[in-house]
Amino acid sequence: MTLTLIPGQATLDQLEQIWRSGAAASLDDSAMPAIEAAAELVRTAAAGDEAVYGVNTGFGKLASVRIKPGDTAQLQRNLILSHCCGVGEPLDVATTRLMMALKLLSAGRGASGITWKTLSVIQSMLRQGVTPVVPSQGSVGASGDLAPLAHMAAAMIGEGEAMFSGERMPAAEALSKAGIEPAVLAPKEGLGLINGTQFSTACALVGYFGAIRNLEASVVSSCLSTDAIMGSTAPLEEGIHAFRGHRGQIDIARAMRAVMQGSVIRESHRDGDTRVQDPYCIRCQPQVAGAALDLLRQAGKTLEIEANAVSDNPLVLVAEGKIVSGGNFHAEPVAFAADQIALAIAEIGAIAQRRVALMVDPTLSFDLPPFLTPEPGLNSGLMIAEVTTAALMSENKHLANPCSTDSTPTSANQEDHVSMAAHGARRLKRMNGNLNVIIGVELICAAQGVEFRAPLTTSPVLQGAVDLIRTEIATLTDDRFMAGDIAKAAELVAEGRVQNECAVAQLLQGEAA
Secondary structure, eight states: EEEEOOOTOHHHHHHHHHHHHHEEEEGGGGHHHHHHHHHHHHHHHHSSOOOOTTTTBBOOGTTBBBBOOOOOOOOOOHHHHHOOOOOOEOOHHHHHHHHHHHHHHHTTSSSSOOOHHHHHHHHHHHHHHEOOOOEOOOSSSSSSHHHHHHHHHHHHHOOOOOETEEEEEEEEHHHHHOOOOOOOTTHHHHHHHHSSHHHHHHHHHHHHHHHHHHHHHHHHHHHHHHHHHHHSGGOOOHHHHHHHHHHHHHHHHHHHHHTTTTOHHHHTSSSOOOOOOOOOHHHHHHHHHHHHHHHHHHHHHHHHHTSSSSSSSSETTTTEEEEEEEOTTOOOHHHHHHHHHHHHHHHHHHHHHHHHHHOOTTTTTOOGGGGSSSSSSTTTTTTHHHHHHHHHHHHHHTTOOSTTTOOOOOOTTBOOOOHHHHHHHHHHHHHHHHHHHHHHHHHHHHHHHHTTTTTOOHHHHHHHHHHEEEEEEEEOSSSSOOOHHHHHHHHHHHHHHHHHHTTTHHHHHOOOO
């Protein structure tokens, strides 16, 4: 499957489809005239006498060094090879392919000077499944994601390594097996390929997609936990949230009301309950998750704009007939978005972990058995599963410290303020993995707690979630090896199965309220 992208108009849904499904991406033919017009302006500049940065000059601190017309092609190749300085574990294939699609979108705007022929190499690689091996460390988020994008560009010219048919091999071999001719770079093309925010943006988008799924799953887990402890739904009343006015809070409360509709457990204690208020982790879920949802929505808007942006340097302004140096490569918007996503992930996990602690603690769980085991003492039940969630919650709190506030001068002080967007975005995958586990354990605990309320039943929607959980994870009776159960629960969350069972995405959009 190939998605046709219109530069400047790509949506988050399209980008998520490329990442999740492995779909190839190609530019709409309507982008070709602008792309070729910019390339022609670059060719003219390369043949001229006027110094144009990156076209017939050196780079960074070496911008004052003029390059002979006959050496401009070698200049671009040298640039790619010299910038292949990435280290660390390779970026996963799906995120690398998303990064390549983002480079297509950026260059497709017709302001980078990269030819249609060179961009066709990226399109062929996506279509044939040739994925550059891109080390995940080495970018400071300005002047663009130089090292990671250089490894991508190196594979395009037959240097470095690539993945093909599940095997890692020299890029030249991968291109040959796929029937793709290596790119021969024209003036400015190397610079256009490695300058930009596509690595940081791809990693931040993956973090955003995972965080949204986790948030949706937390709606299900928090509702199940509320029934497990026989908590009140009064704090979900519409009027409370209308008076606050925050859209995310209103949407979360509405979704929770819908998911819990018809709970017999809730109706059984609506009258005569001596508890006036539940703990904050139950009562304030709309306020906390709603604030996280608002942050994620804002970050998503920023990343959608950045995905469609031209972020290399210099830019080819065809209408004005000139090539101008600027600073669009600075990834500060992406760094801020990544920090926002990190904060949201950490807080979704923090409040979920408190609900896990609430359910397993016999002094707080309102007549549920200690650690949710039918025979406490002989069995430890979910005691250490809760400890695991505490460990991961704490780790995420640490990881949520802002990266955008850091900077260090690079390139002989020419690039003296950088965004640190790359590792700010890269950490999100680890944080989402931690949160998958926290919410997964909450689902295990809540399903167990709800079953202890039999013959009372939860809502029909939530019972569907419990049934799904039970297809993968049996009710806990005697103690057993728990790591496999936790892994399965985390997978249910990461794959979106629990939240999809309850149609949470639609509920948050108001389509099924």
